[in-house]
Amino acid sequence: MKPNWVYIKDFKDHVGELIEFRGWVWNKRSSGKIAFLQLRDGTGFVQGVAEKKDFDDETFEKIRKIKMETSVILRGIVRKDERSPLNVELSINYIEIVHEPKEDYPISKKEHGIDFLMENRHIWIRSRRQFHILKIRNEVIKAIRDFFNENDFVLIDTPIFTGSIGESAGNTFELDYFDYGKVYLAQTGQLYLEAACMAFGKVFNLGPTFRAEKSKTRRHLIEFWMNEAEVAFYRHEENIKLQESLVYYIVNRVLENCEEDLREIGRDVDKLQKVSLPFERIAYTDAVKFLNKKGFDIEFGDDFGADEETAIASQFEKPVFVEKYPRKIKAFYMQPCEENPEVVMCDDLLAPEGYGEIIGGSERIWDEDLLIERLLECNLPVEEYEWYLDLRKYGSVPHSGFGLGVERTIAWICGLEHIREAIPFPRTLYRVYP
């Protein structure tokens, strides 16, 4: 009888059994009479052992000389073995080569430069470190969906093609849309979520966004995933609470389900375990005072750069909200503060360890006249915002929302040096291949 196909993640439940393995050989070591095949199958990594005595000469020679990334079907006994790093290994007694590479596999066990790795991203994702990072990404995205589902939010998929509205003009990708004229790739789904929250109360989205910014740093992607939420009747305080609960939930889900992945990539798990509710909070004006004390040449009305953000965040072991920024340096739609209209009811959430802003949120202006005034102040074409202004005409209510940068969150949770490893196929300033 043909043995059952078992995935590596389930090997521990099949000790002593004859099973079938389907996957790839990612490395091998061989001596004269024993060969060690390092195997992977998409659920994990395990070592296979083939002894000469179990094969005819020709087959054993084939095993000894097997090329990296050969795809194989193997059969053998799963054994508990203290000498093996995972405590289980596969004692092979049958091999079927599905496909043997004609050329040597480009990614070797030694070091590679980032240009070479990015050029080979389509196969780099087979490597252990990338595998674990992308598994964590998978968990982060699952956690986001679960959080909103458990809290009665409705998923609203906002469009990728949009008209010429958004937070800021200049940074959009422009495309021809048949005879209609120009359309733009979405920089945000916020304005659509604002419309949807007036229909469904609590809404969220999760999808790619595009910024034609010539940003070239370890925190920027041209195409990145954003998770946005918008809630009718929520004010600043409720908005903040929602944000911190979400981030707390994500971190805990990763700790719960991906601790092994975190350890495999060398992440200091203790640092993530220190993340607790509530998060720290600091008002923009106090942040400026703090920065002045630290020697930064900055005054009310200046925005914070990377160094300033890092200085603020590095005081804390968990994320910190910076709230109530000056109206002048923030987007047109943010609701001014009642006590001081020079600042708006907004917040940025800064991740610890210098990872910078992972969330930007605010209370939205819900009065039509004030919104028009702000559009004009920001030199935005009021006529393009007609449908957005409509939302303030029919039963307008205060509402608040935010956007979470998915890759920045992953980069922080994984402790990555660069955001490009947080997405399967990154689009950066000078790279769209593969």
Next chain:
RNA sequence: UCCGGGUUAGCUCAGCGGUAGAGCGGGUGGCUGUUAACCACUAGGUCGGGGGUUCGAAUCCCUCACCCGGAGCCA
């Protein structure tokens, strides 16, 4: 876009005015428990493109292309 750094063997890099090097990977052989396995032998290069200086350029200068790091902007 600006400021730095870089482009030499399949990969990672050294060489920085006098005939092109190492480690890894590849090939061949050896080894019964290896863990980026090890040991021996071996093949492999228009030194990113173009132009210039020089008796002589991978090396110095100019230029173009591409990549990397950072800034601004932002998630």
